[in-house]
Amino acid sequence: MLRATGVSQSFGGERVFDDLSIEIDAGEVLGVIGPSGVGKTTLLRTLALSLEPDAGTVDLGGTDAWTVEESDRLALRRRVGMVFQEASLFDASVGRNVEYGLRVRSPWADRIAATLGLAETPDAVRESLDVVGLTDKTTQHADSLSGGEAQRVSFARALAYDPDVLLLDEPTSDLDPRNTAVIEEAIDEAQTRGIGVVVATHDMHQAERVADRVAVLLDDGITEVGPTERIFENPSDERTRKFISGELVY
Numbered sequence: 001m002l003r004a005t006g007v008s009q010s011f012g013g014e015r016v017f018d019d020l021s022i023e024i025d026a027g028e029v030l031g032v033i034g035p036s037g038v039g040k041t042t043l044l045r046t047l048a049l050s051l052e053p054d055a056g057t058v059d060l061g062g063t064d065a066w067t068v069e070e071s072d073r074l075a076l077r078r079r080v081g082m083v084f085q086e087a088s089l090f091d092a093s094v095g096r097n098v099e100y101g102l103r104v105r106s107p108w109a110d111r112i113a114a115t116l117g118l119a120e121t122p123d124a125v126r127e128s129l130d131v132v133g134l135t136d137k138t139t140q141h142a143d144s145l146s147g148g149e150a151q152r153v154s155f156a157r158a159l160a161y162d163p164d165v166l167l168l169d170e171p172t173s174d175l176d177p178r179n180t181a182v183i184e185e186a187i188d189e190a191q192t193r194g195i196g197v198v199v200a201t202h203d204m205h206q207a208e209r210v211a212d213r214v215a216v217l218l219d220d221g222i223t224e225v226g227p228t229e230r231i232f233e234n235p236s237d238e239r240t241r242k243f244i245s246g247e248l249v250y
Helices: 040-047 070-079 096-103 107-117 123-131 147-160 177-192 203-208 229-235 238-245
Strands: 002-011 014-024 029-033 055-060 080-083 165-169 194-201 213-218 221-227
Touching: 002 040, 002 096, 014 029, 014 055, 014 147, 014 221, 029 040, 029 203, 040 165, 040 194, 080 147, 096 123, 096 147, 096 221, 123 177, 123 229, 147 165, 147 177, 177 203, 194 203, 194 221, 203 229, 213 229, 213 238, 221 229, 229 238
Parallel strands: 029 194, 029 213, 080 165, 165 194
Antiparallel strands: 002 014, 002 055, 213 221
């Protein structure tokens, strides 16, 4: 579904990763593990089609995003959702925050926009808030939420417009166990809907819990990608083994 091939990225002349290849299939959860600062966020931004690679290709559904017109690339970008490490909500109610994704990205954007100002909440908003357990807070102002609740709203906003791929950047790094469990349950729901999910995390236990496959990203790029159980129990690359065992120090 979403594939990066031979991708390289650099900033200020400093290489982040080189000749990196990775792919995500519909309905699978891919965990990307690696230490902080190794380039996980840069990789997600590349996959989100918001950062053009220095080299290589990124294609969604067989279309290379960086060889098409900007309008076509925007259409591809709207099929990819992203949830960042820190929630960023608008000065509005919980429901309006979730509606925003529908308004700008959904194929039914015009119809959704026409409902604004009405008492009725679009079904997709209600369903997404139900996934993260916040239907009782639809009319509550976003600034009254706890940090964990705000992150759950961010997830619901991305889920509401039914993206092909959902990219999660350390989505639970600052959350308590209860909110972490809700987000992980929501990841499972996204997978059930056939959405491809990429979870970038430094929490290897979380990757073991939620991922079907795991990619290990270190300073020299992705050392290996494989089924979660094999990566953690019998990695084929020595660098992977040392990272998982804690022998590599960053």
